[in-house]
Amino acid sequence: xxxxxxxxxxxxxxxxxxxxxxxxxxxxxxxxxxxxxxxxxxxxxxxxxxxxxxxxxxxxxxxxxxxxxxxxxxxxxxxxxxxxxxxxxxx
Amino acid sequence: xxxxxxxxxxxxxxxxxxxxxxxxxxxxxxxxxxxxxxxxxxxxxxxxxxxxxxxxxxxxxxxxxxxxxxxxxxxxxxxxxxxxxxxxxxxxxxxxxxxxxxxxxxxxxxxxxxxxxxxxxxxxxxxxxxxxxxxxxxxxxxxxxxxxxxxxxxxxxxxxxxxxxxxxxxxxxxxxxxxxxxxxxxxxxxxxxxxxxxxxxxxxxxxxxxxxxxxxxxxxxxxxxxxxxxxxxxxxxxxxxxxxxxxxxxxxxxxxxxxxxxxxxxxxxxxxxxxxxxxxxxxxxxxxxxxxxxxxxxxxxxxxxxxxxxxxxxxxxxxxxxxxxxxxxxxxxxxxxxxxxxxxxxxxxxxxxxxxxxxxxx
Numbered sequence: 181x182x183x184x185x186x187x188x189x190x191x192x193x194x195x196x197x198x199x200x201x202x203x204x205x206x207x208x209x210x211x212x213x214x215x216x217x218x219x220x221x222x223x224x225x226x227x228x229x230x231x232x233x234x235x236x237x238x239x240x241x242x243x244x245x246x247x248x249x250x251x252x253x254x255x256x257x258x259x260x261x262x263x264x265x266x267x268x269x270x271x
Numbered sequence: 272x273x274x275x276x277x278x279x280x281x282x283x284x285x286x287x288x289x290x291x292x293x294x295x296x297x298x299x300x301x302x303x304x305x306x307x308x309x310x311x312x313x314x315x316x317x318x319x320x321x322x323x324x325x326x327x328x329x330x331x332x333x334x335x336x337x338x339x340x341x342x343x344x345x346x347x348x349x350x351x352x353x354x355x356x357x358x359x360x361x362x363x364x365x366x367x368x369x370x371x372x373x374x375x376x377x378x379x380x381x382x383x384x385x386x387x388x389x390x391x392x393x394x395x396x397x398x399x400x401x402x403x404x405x406x407x408x409x410x411x412x413x414x415x416x417x418x419x420x421x422x423x424x425x426x427x428x429x430x431x432x433x434x435x436x437x438x439x440x441x442x443x444x445x446x447x448x449x450x451x452x453x454x455x456x457x458x459x460x461x462x463x464x465x466x467x468x469x470x471x472x473x474x475x476x477x478x479x480x481x482x483x484x485x486x487x488x489x490x491x492x493x494x495x496x497x498x499x500x501x502x503x504x505x506x507x508x509x510x511x512x513x514x515x516x517x518x519x520x521x522x523x524x525x526x527x528x529x530x531x532x533x534x535x536x537x538x539x540x541x542x543x544x545x546x547x548x549x550x551x552x553x554x555x556x557x558x559x560x561x562x563x564x565x566x567x568x569x570x571x572x573x574x575x576x577x578x579x580x581x582x583x584x585x586x587x588x589x590x591x592x593x594x595x596x597x598x599x600x601x602x603x604x605x606x607x608x609x610x611x612x613x614x615x616x617x618x619x620x621x622x623x624x625x626x627x628x629x630x631x632x633x
Contacts, residue, residue, distance in 0.1 A: 189333070189334060190334070192350070220352045221337075221350060221351070221352040221353075221354075224335060224337070224354055224356070225334040225335055225337075226334075228335065228364035228365075229356040229357045229359070229363065229364035229365060230359065230362065230363075230364055231359075232364075234333065234334065234335055236332055236333040237333060237334070266333040266334070267333065
């Protein structure tokens with residue numbers, strides 16, 4: 181079981197729900213695809229047209245930014261915690 | 272029983288959300304709802320009269336761009352589940368959606384969207400899903416396209432009501448392109464249009480078209496506000512004639528045509544190229560009654576001092592008689608004239624910076 185917490189900005193897609201338990205995902209991309217099946221359209225908010233994480237979106241696995249791991253290929257396992265959050269953009 | 276008066280709609284896209292103004296007394300007073308999409312950068316808000324849908328290009332630096340529709344004038348919105356996206360093999364990603372254009376009467380569910388990086392998308396299901404025109408994505412000159420100050424954006428979609436296969440688009444800073452086969456192929460239409468920021472002053476492409484406008488009663492006549500001048504074409508874009516004449520500046524963003532007089536055209540001159548503010552600190556719309564041979568200013572009711580910018584979607588004309596005009600500024604002021612620009616009044620003050628104004632009836 182992987183615990184997923186998403187930003188409140190995305191709650192329009194999820195019916196106000198922000199925490200989910202997702203099973204059987206090998207990597208981050210698979211997890212986002214699963215989220216998109218549950219909440220159509222949410223993938224396009226997180227990834228760009230090339231399936232890369234949007235510039236001002238940060239995804240953390242167990243507190244580590246996936247840009248410092250393997251981006252969308254970051255491997256996942258049972259017990260991991262994933263946060264999908266906007267970066268603090270601005271002054 | 273007297274026929275029910277139509278509601279005049281004035282829909283406004285701003286840097287911090289969308290606003291819907293409506294008037295039921297012949298444009299004398301306006302009620303407003305909004306901001307819709309609070310905090311989002313609404314580059315363009317338009318109204319599809321065929322399907323009674325508001326169309327919003329919703330841009331968000333963090334979560335990316337999308338297109339949303341509303342069938343109840345903004346009470347509820349539906350965000351496209353399949354928004355404009357480039358094909359994977361292109362290597363591009365949509366950065367912003369600049370313009371959403373309703374299709375023609377004979378293509379009832381068709382919508383068009385212009386995006387950055389420059390490309391054209393079409394929806395055939397009233398905005399549920401979108402597909403790119405590969406002819407522009409993979410255009411054989413694309414590698415040489417250069418962005419304008421706002422980015423490499425396709426911002427103008429001028430559909431030909433006479434023929435579903437004919438349309439113009441404009442890209443900054445690529446110029447005007449025309450398709451006569453439904454978007455399968457495109458030809459550049461920039462003949463005689465200056466690009467004096469290029470080594471070659473009149474190139475085949477590379478011009479910075481800011482906006483195109485036409486009156487459907489004289490469909491072969493197109494007016495163009497360009498970075499480097501004001502132009503008219505009398506042959507559907509094949510050739511362009513410089514019509515700056517006595518205008519105080521060649522620079523401006525929007526251009527609009529009077530609904531009832533195809534020879535009457537309106538521009539909003541600004542100091543170019545880089546300051547983009549009213550000349551001498553006083554804004555005026557300028558009009559011509561003879562297709563651009565000479566121009567006169569229309570300033571009664573505008574502030575005596577103004578240093579705002581009117582962006583490319585920031586001025587529009589309606590279809591009423593006499594023709595109404597609407598101007599939205601980057602300082603959040605929304606002006607209107609119900610008499611072809613002779614007198615101006617303020618509908619709203621203190622809106623966020625205005626990206627776009629659009630009028631219709633519901």
